[in-house]
Amino acid sequence: MPSTVRNGDRGPDVKLLQRLLRDLRYDEVHWMDGVFGDKTEAAVKRYQSDAELASSDGVCDQPTWQSLESQFGDLEGLRSEDSVDEFVHDVHGILHTSMTLDDRLAALKGAANERLEAAGVPDVTFASKALDADTHGIFTWWEWEMSINETRLADDWVNAATQEDQADLVSTVLHEARHAEQFYTVARLLAGLHDLDADAIHSQMNIPVDVATVAAADPIRECTMANGPAFDWYESVYGSGKDHRRDVLTTDPMNYEDYRNLAEERDPKDGEVTVRQSYREVDDGGWSPVRRPTLRRDRNCDPDEVRYLQQLLVYHGYSWVGVDGDFQDKTEDAVKIFQRSKSLKDDGVVGKATWDALIP
Helix, strand or coil, X not given: CCCCECCCCECHHHHHHHHHHHHCCXXXXXXXXXXXXXXXXXXXXXXXXXXXXXXXXCCECHHHHHHHHHHXXXXXXXXXXXXXXXXXXXXXXXXXXXXXXXXXXXXXXXXXXXXXXXXXXXXXXXXXXXXXXXXXXXXXXXXXXXEEECCXXXXXXXXXXXXXXXXXXXXXXXXXXXXXXXXXXXXXXXXXXXXXCHHHHHXXXXXXXXXXXXXXXXXXXXXXXXXXXXXXXXXXXXXXXXXXXXXXXXXXXXXXXXXXXXXXXXXHHHCCCHHHHHHHHHHHHCCCCCCCCCECCCCCCCHHHHHHHHHHHHHCCCCXXXXXXXXXXXXXXXXXXXXXXXCCCCCCXXXXXXXXXXXX
């Protein structure tokens, strides 16, 4: 369980909190920078009130963390911050090199299975297939296979894809890999809590026997906050919710909100916010050995990074900026003027190109 955090704190637990609040559409949180400021506090207070918790003081204590976890399930595995960041770094280069389609598919497979292996989940096979035009990829648990739309790894699509298109593909692959983790967790629960062997798990879940065999050898024998959501996943796909699930998936056109509210889809690390954000940061920051965060006005930026930016601006002659760690109008104006002087896009956003030009 993460530690209790409050206004003024900073660190990975704060960043995790901000990510969960953003995924829950608490729009007070504009930036996941790991700094617990007024906007994060306001979002926590509103969440605590909405969740009818005993306290709505804006302090993310253990009851608040438990409530947040009940919304999302396991906060580890493929959903962990480290897993997302490592996956995004691994696959970013796949879309920025002159690989063949087969090489891109192999690299994507390697990156996804590395994350699955770290979570103890058996490898998933990958295949390039003709899928619906709007579909990036899909995981089929009965085959334990990830199908990637053959168009997405071809040069024509990669060369024409925007940053958001690329982030969407990366998000989808991690989301579908998460489904493998979900089904494997369900199998382990059936093995531990219901004492089912591999054949019985295969019969109930229709997952491959070899995957069921690995799950049966590593049973989960107690329900915890981390694995409790697996019961909801099981009920949705195989139990009391399967008829509803079938109706949602077969309704034409599909109601996206109903689909997203299915237990197995209501999983946070699907990339709707987190993976896309991580991809944008990597894409903007490139592969510099020391990556600096993207800074802009009206975001809850790290004051230390803003102070460093302001010091660099003063070094370049913009002495009127002031070094206070607060990214406001004067800092933005100075950034824009500096960007124009270097023939950069004068949008006031301090990304990789602007950092490179600023740092001596």
